[in-house]
Amino acid sequence: MNTSLYRFVLLCALSFSISCTDKTVEFNDPELMSRSKLYAKEYSNTLKSNLKTAITNGGIEEAIKFCNTNAIPLTDSISKAKQLSFSRVSHRNRNLLNKASRFELSLIEQYNQSKSKNPKLFQTGSQKLFYAPIYIDSPLCLNCHGTTQISESVKSTLYELYPNDLATGFSDGELRGLLKIIYDNPQ
Numbered sequence: 001m002n003t004s005l006y007r008f009v010l011l012c013a014l015s016f017s018i019s020c021t022d023k024t025v026e027f028n029d030p031e032l033m034s035r036s037k038l039y040a041k042e043y044s045n046t047l048k049s050n051l052k053t054a055i056t057n058g059g060i061e062e063a064i065k066f067c068n069t070n071a072i073p074l075t076d077s078i079s080k081a082k083q084l085s086f087s088r089v090s091h092r093n094r095n096l097l098n099k100a101s102r103f104e105l106s107l108i109e110q111y112n113q114s115k116s117k118n119p120k121l122f123q124t125g126s127q128k129l130f131y132a133p134i135y136i137d138s139p140l141c142l143n144c145h146g147t148t149q150i151s152e153s154v155k156s157t158l159y160e161l162y163p164n165d166l167a168t169g170f171s172d173g174e175l176r177g178l179l180k181i182i183y184d185n186p187q
């Protein structure tokens, strides 16, 4: 291929890839923000109450197994009921399905520095995204995400179910990840 043709092809490929990459831009919408905060509260309350019931019923190990089989289906059912898509993502994920994207990692880095608790809204293409930081906010979390608080038997249960677990070694108040809501067809 001669050089000018090569340059032309390269330029076309480059402009194509730029036009295909939707930029993710932060935006303001007080109504969507307050609605999302309510949804987020409801979602995390449901997860927490399920977690507490599972611990009361069978102790920490049984609760890990409960989370292993139910956390994502529970999230999916709340998503379905609300016709939205809820999820949790983390830079130090336990479940591989909760691994943060590159964009989410940079947002996590910002929250790690600011320690802010304020959620943010973003627009990417036709999608709207809501992100709220999740902090380790109770000693309860440390039973399964801490360091010395994790007993030997809990460690082995975690290892059995999540051999690539990155979600231990957290301390109280530390950023654990992000709660995410995707609005595909925002009204």
Ligand code: HEC
Pocket: 048, 051, 060, 061, 063, 064, 065, 067, 068, 069, 071, 072, 088, 089, 090, 092, 093, 094, 095, 096, 098, 134, 135, 136, 137, 138, 140, 141, 142, 143, 144, 145, 167, 176, 177, 178
């Ligand atoms: C009984 C053990 C247990 C306790 C207590 C616990 N977690 Fe978890 N956590 C898990 C398990 C197991 C998963 C993986 C669930 C899955 O497979 O979807 C998880 C996943 C998560 C995730 C999703 C990201 C990831 O790493 O996969 C977040 C965020 C999280 N936990 C935060 C918390 C917070 C905050 C608390 C305290 C309120 C807490 N957890 C208490 C066991 C626990």
